[in-house]
Amino acid sequence: MAYLPDDLYCHRLDDPQAGPHRPISQGDVFADIPLTGPAQRDAKQEDTWRAAKPRTGPKSFGMIVTHPCAGRSPSTNRLNPVLSVAPVVRCPSEWGPPWDGHLDLFPLPALRDASDYVAKLNEVGPMPSEAFEGHRIACLTSGGLTALYHRLARNSIRYPEIPAHFGTEAERLTNETDLWERWTEVRETEEGFQDWLSGDFEGQPEEDENGEPVAGTATASGQPRRAVLVWNIDELRRELEDELGTSRGEAEPPASPPDPT
Amino acid sequence: MRQLGHTGSVPPGHLGQVPGIRLVSYDLKDQRQVVAMTSPAATYLLPELSELSLADTGTRAPSRGEINLLHGTVVIGAITKDEAESLRLHHWLSFPSSGFQWVPRMSSPLSSAPPSGEAPVADTASAPPAETWPPLAPGASVVAIASRIHGLSGLSDEELAAIFKVTRETFNRWRSGALNNPTPGSRRRLGLVLRVLEEGHAHGVNLKDWLLNTLPSPEGLTPYELLQKGHIEEVAYLAAELGAKDLQAQQASEEPLEDDLIFGDDDFWTSSDLEGVDDDVV
Numbered sequence: 001m002a003y004l005p006d007d008l009y010c011h012r013l014d015d016p017q018a019g020p021h022r023p024i025s026q027g028d029v030f031a032d033i034p035l036t037g038p039a040q041r042d043a044k045q046e047d048t049w050r051a052a053k054p055r056t057g058p059k060s061f062g063m064i065v066t067h068p069c070a071g072r073s074p075s076t077n078r079l080n081p082v083l084s085v086a087p088v089v090r091c092p093s094e095w096g097p098p099w100d101g102h103l104d105l106f107p108l109p110a111l112r113d114a115s116d117y118v119a120k121l122n123e124v125g126p127m128p129s130e131a132f133e134g135h136r137i138a139c140l141t142s143g144g145l146t147a148l149y150h151r152l153a154r155n156s157i158r159y160p161e162i163p164a165h166f167g168t169e170a171e172r173l174t175n176e177t178d179l180w181e182r183w184t185e186v187r188e189t190e191e192g193f194q195d196w197l198s199g200d201f202e203g204q205p206e207e208d209e210n211g212e213p214v215a216g217t218a219t220a221s222g223q224p225r226r227a228v229l230v231w232n233i234d235e236l237r238r239e240l241e242d243e244l245g246t247s248r249g250e251a252e253p254p255a256s257p258p259d260p261t
Numbered sequence: 262m263r264q265l266g267h268t269g270s271v272p273p274g275h276l277g278q279v280p281g282i283r284l285v286s287y288d289l290k291d292q293r294q295v296v297a298m299t300s301p302a303a304t305y306l307l308p309e310l311s312e313l314s315l316a317d318t319g320t321r322a323p324s325r326g327e328i329n330l331l332h333g334t335v336v337i338g339a340i341t342k343d344e345a346e347s348l349r350l351h352h353w354l355s356f357p358s359s360g361f362q363w364v365p366r367m368s369s370p371l372s373s374a375p376p377s378g379e380a381p382v383a384d385t386a387s388a389p390p391a392e393t394w395p396p397l398a399p400g401a402s403v404v405a406i407a408s409r410i411h412g413l414s415g416l417s418d419e420e421l422a423a424i425f426k427v428t429r430e431t432f433n434r435w436r437s438g439a440l441n442n443p444t445p446g447s448r449r450r451l452g453l454v455l456r457v458l459e460e461g462h463a464h465g466v467n468l469k470d471w472l473l474n475t476l477p478s479p480e481g482l483t484p485y486e487l488l489q490k491g492h493i494e495e496v497a498y499l500a501a502e503l504g505a506k507d508l509q510a511q512q513a514s515e516e517p518l519e520d521d522l523i524f525g526d527d528d529f530w531t532s533s534d535l536e537g538v539d540d541d542v543v
Binding site (some may be wrong): 042043051055087101102105129168170206207209211212221229231233 | 304321348425426427428430431434435438441443444445446449450453456457459460490491492493494495497498500519520522523524527528530531532533534
């Protein structure tokens with residue numbers, strides 16, 4: 001059974017760039033990027049293989065399928081030089097909702113110009129990440145990512161279910177990207193966010209018998225914020241706004257005068 | 262709400278502190294449905310009994326003052342009657358209790374009710390029988406979600422309250438409907454826990470035992486302890502492993518044959534002048 005939520009995209013534009021402040025992540029779709037394809041047999045020399053010409057141009061679409069943990073440097077958090085990208089092409093006219101079967105395809109309905117497209121999961125290839133900047137046309141929601149995980153699992157190993165794990169992992173990734181997007185929007189740089197996310201979570205306040213939060217009851221448990229991205233996203237959003245509010249627009253304190261002694 | 266005969270003191274309208282009660286309803290088609298799952302030290306509303314008539318179904322409704330519950334016994338009591346065609350019986354399964362003694366008047370389901378006074382059928386109180394809990398629809402009420410979490414997990418209100426960092430009273434009120442406006446965070450967390458429990462239940466796992474007694478996580482924490490720390494992702498990952506055997510059976514089924522799709526002119530590759538090399542050089 002296919003699964004595709006109604007709200008598949010959190011950003012989608014017919015012109016790049018969708019979500020200008022949003023860090024590049026799994027499920028993002030790009031236009032006018034160099035796609036690499038399968039080797040081609042030489043027409044004259046049967047035993048010779050030749051590299052396929054990269055597919056380029058405004059209609060050369062691709063979707064990142066690499067998980068962010070594998071797609072970014074653990075030390076710098078910058079994108080790795082090469083990411084795995086599935087070619088995205090127009091959807092064959094004979095296939096459509098409810099998108100059953102054809103497990104090698106991930107549907108992208110109304111991706112561009114109100115036309116349906118599909119990501120070809122059997123033709124995933126390497127792509128230089130430097131080509132992504134300014135070319136994104138769509139980002140997936142948490143539900144869209146869950147559907148992508150399901151499709152990848154069904155295509156690769158015929159995993160039949162959508163376990164809660166797919167949903168929580170998609171939610172974790174989406175929450176992190178949402179917070180990072182907010183950070184980048186305010187700070188105008190992606191730098192520093194991951195350090196903040198690794199910092200101590202300030203705790204979840206307890207609620208009284210009427211279900212109201214009790215002030216002063218939030219206690220840090222020594223957990224990093226990234227450990228509670230799903231469970232405590234509401235608290236993390238507040239902590240992020242506090243972080244951005246205290247540091248945004250504040251003038252640097254004047255330098256202390258030199259010690260006369 | 263009428264008060265039935267009992268040996269303990271019961272506040273008007275309340276069943277009192279009777280632990281481990283499972284309320285089950287039967288309709289005229291003998292479709293059994295678990296209405297709610299109780300836990301120790303919880304309070305439940307006692308249904309109306311007096312105006313009911315089971316003559317249509319051939320069973321006899323217990324009269325006032327005759328309903329009692331004992332450990333391991335079963336009681337059938339008529340709770341509500343919507344219309345003559347939709348009489349509902351509620352079936353209580355009791356577990357060790359303190360302060361109250363309830364004896365059954367009838368011991369069998371709607372379709373095969375024994376004569377009154379027959380000895381009740383003891384139920385195995387050690388493990389909850391397999392019940393079918395279909396997943397709740399999206400947008401379910403707080404009452405439905407909290408009750409379902411309570412029923413699926415087998416945990417007490419106090420144990421569940423510790424997960425959500427609320428008071429025991431708050432969680433109890435979520436279940437009873439006295440409180441139906443949790444914070445957005447609590448509402449979201451209720452949904453997260455429900456999703457994981459429904460998955461475990463679908464695979465026939467004793468969720469209470471799994472939550473409290475298994476140590477599958479690398480840190481040596483039980484799923485319940487992980488939930489207390491807010492590590493829902495880890496618990497969801499562990500829950501996904503519960504259905505591994507079921508998945509093998511599903512995967513073995515044959516897939517239907519599909520026709521080849523015809524793609525457009527944007528799906529093509531052409532050959533370059535570059536010839537392949539034998540070593541792994543990029």
